[in-house]
Amino acid sequence: MSEIDSQPFPKAPLIGAGLLVGVTILFAAGPRLGYLPPIQTATTERAAHHVTVVETRDLRFTDRTDGALVIDDTTRGTVAAVLPHGTNNGFIRGVLRGMARDRLLRGIGKTPPFRLTLFSDGALTLFDPSTGRNVELGSFGPTNKQSFADLLLTHRPVASKEAVLGKVDL
Secondary structure, X not given: OOHHHHXXXXXXXXXXXXXXHHHHHHHHHHHHHOOOOOOOOHHHHHHHOOOOEEEEEEEEEEEOOXXXXXXXXXXXXXXXXXXXXXXXXXXXXXXXXXXXXXXXXXXOOOOOOEEEEEEOOOOEEEEEOOOOEEEEHHHHOHHHHHHHHHHHHOOOOHHHHHHHHHHHOO
């Protein structure tokens, strides 16, 4: 038996590791147990600052056999946009791919629409009412945010488009 095997492990590192694990658990559970303030999210910040909804559209996204992306406005019963195959719609498809995966895991089909919402503070979100998932589109940069903002503006007169773009803060 070597000299190292015969000596007990020092207690100080074990106590330190135990304290570290305990403090980590307390910090993680603190907001839920009421010991720490709740984590601020974009939704809670909007509610606290009384941000209002400027415009919302319920949209269904469908791939056509020719590769185009058809975007239906389910509230108005009209086609909001058709993005031909090969156009710069990769960000829209990427966001939808993630949300579709979430639906697939929960056994939800493609039929329920998504809700695209523009807020008075310029925030733009894509919400899936069937899963509760919300994507803050502004966090992906102004160009990507604009690709979704354009879907809100397709049925507006040109004069109103500039007014809303000023509010969107792109």
